[in-house]
Amino acid sequence: MAFTVRSDSFKDGDYLAQEHILSADFGFGCAGGNKSPHLAWSGAPAGTKSFAVTCFDPDAPTGSGFWHWVVVNIPPTVTELAADAGNRSAAKLPKGALQTRTDFGAPGYGGPCPPQDDHPHRYLFTVFAVGTESLSATADTSAAVIGFQLNFNTLAKAAIMGLYKR
Numbered sequence: 001m002a003f004t005v006r007s008d009s010f011k012d013g014d015y016l017a018q019e020h021i022l023s024a025d026f027g028f029g030c031a032g033g034n035k036s037p038h039l040a041w042s043g044a045p046a047g048t049k050s051f052a053v054t055c056f057d058p059d060a061p062t063g064s065g066f067w068h069w070v071v072v073n074i075p076p077t078v079t080e081l082a083a084d085a086g087n088r089s090a091a092k093l094p095k096g097a098l099q100t101r102t103d104f105g106a107p108g109y110g111g112p113c114p115p116q117d118d119h120p121h122r123y124l125f126t127v128f129a130v131g132t133e134s135l136s137a138t139a140d141t142s143a144a145v146i147g148f149q150l151n152f153n154t155l156a157k158a159a160i161m162g163l164y165k166r
Contacts, residue, residue, distance in 0.1 A: 001043040003156040005127045009037030009083055016123065016162040022113035026104065030113035030166065036069060036086030037162070041079055041127045045155045048076050048129040052150055054143070057112065059121040062103075067143035068123065069109045070100045073134045085109075096134075100141045107139045112164040120165040129156040 010016055021032025039053060051074040060066035069086050074097045085092040086109025088099065099107035114121040128150050135149045 003041065003043040003045060003127075003129055003158045005039060005041045005125065005158040005160050007037050007039050007125070007160055010160075010162050012160045014162060015120075016112060016164050020111050020162070021164060022111040026110065026113070028113040029116065030111070032111050032113075034087075034109065034111045035084040036081070036109035036111075037125065038083040039081045039125055039127065039160070041158060043158075044076070044079075044129040047131055047155055049133045050074055050076055050130045050135075051078065052128040052130055052135070052146070053081065054124075054126050054128075054146075055109070056124045056126070056143075057114070057121050058124065059114070059119070061115065061118070067103045068111065069125075070102055070107075070143050070146050071097055072100060072130075072137050072146060073098045098137060098139065100137050100139060100143070100146055102143060112162075114164060114166060116166055118165070120163045123162045123164060124159050125162065126157055126159040128154045131155045 019033035023034035055069035
């Protein structure tokens with residue numbers, strides 16, 4: 001069985017709904033609901049000891065993309081995250097899971113908000129099957145450091161892509 005990810009919030013390659021777009025609270029000019037989408041995965045390989053989830057925009061005009069969400073140390077018995085799990089005050093993440101710093105400067109989901117009139121940006125929601133129970137991380141660990149650790153500990157990964165343009 002292949003490792004796959006799906007969402008009840010959007011289909012692979014679809015545009016993300018307004019409820020998943022960055023809220024006006026961030027001051028970037030978007031006015032969405034800033035709720036992370038539902039994600040579910042199956043087919044994790046033998047030896048999976050935890051999962052990690054990221055959301056990355058490779059099209060951001062930064063020279064290095066933009067990290068919108070990073071969650072690590074998700075227990076191996078968990079196979080989905082509810083919609084709005086990335087809300088730091090909603091307590092919807094499973095026990096033991098840790099959100100780490102995104103490119104917004106803090107942990108938690110930050111929705112899409114590409115520059116006005118730019119081309120559609122791709123938002124890659126990736127689930128990693130990890131061969132260790134926990135990555136060495138705190139809430140302030142950067143996405144680059146998490147990525148480095150995932151590079152050496154990932155058994156399999158699966159992604160689903162959402163689009164957004166304004």
